[in-house]
Amino acid sequence: MAEKIVILTGAGISAESGLGTFRDADGLWSQVRIEDVATPEAFARDPARVHAFYNMRRAAAAAAAPNPAHHALARLQRDHPGEVVIVTQNVDDLHGRAGAEVLHMHGALARALCASCGETWAAPPEMAPGDPCPACERPATRPDVVWFGEMPHRLDDIADHLAACSLFAAIGTSGAVYPAAGFVREARAAGADTVELNLGASDVSPLFHRRLTGPASRVVPDWVDTLLAQ
The missing domain is CATH 3.30.1600.10 (SIR2/SIRT2 'Small Domain')
Structure with missing residues (x-):
């Protein structure tokens, strides 16, 4: 069976589209x-x-316009033989405009x-x-x-996805906002491999099995190419 991938994205993936972190x-x-x-x-x-x-x-x-990182995740979701679930903390619509289906845990500006x-x-x-x-x-x-002090959306669905995934990735997140910052712990507890893609260290970097460092527009397409070549 093809592996199930769960990806969490934060403000860092949209920074190169001109949207501030x-x-x-x-x-x-x-x-x-x-x-x-x-x-x-x-x-x-x-x-x-x-x-x-x-x-x-x-x-x-x-x-703003989707950047190569958004397009790469849409390509992964389309071409990976297993399920790819993208959960975003972002309230922009750049994932959707790149062609991906996402779970917006913090709502949507639109x-x-x-x-x-x-x-x-x-x-x-x-x-x-x-x-x-x-x-x-x-x-x-x-x-x-979703404002501070309010409950994020789709938490039960996200928990189910984390419990069933083989690979969990966090892209462009600070690791400072819960409950999203705790997703890596949930995925590891379920036995998933974990990878962080970020410009630098986050608050939860030590919890990941490995890290890929650099701009999202470069490291995310490279990572997707590697996954699809396997």
């Missing part, structure tokens, strides 16, 4: 406080500010969510606090993204 020295969280734009409390306190932040991020994501009734729909380019929900018409529209 979060926890590097010049990352997004060095420019704006998490507490001001990425928590339910921030949205309750100043929804206009939160919407402005995500409108900016939505525009940046729409203007979607809107009603905080009142739970309806979701395609987000317009710009959102504002008074926007009505198309289902219940209440002005409770927010970005369909």
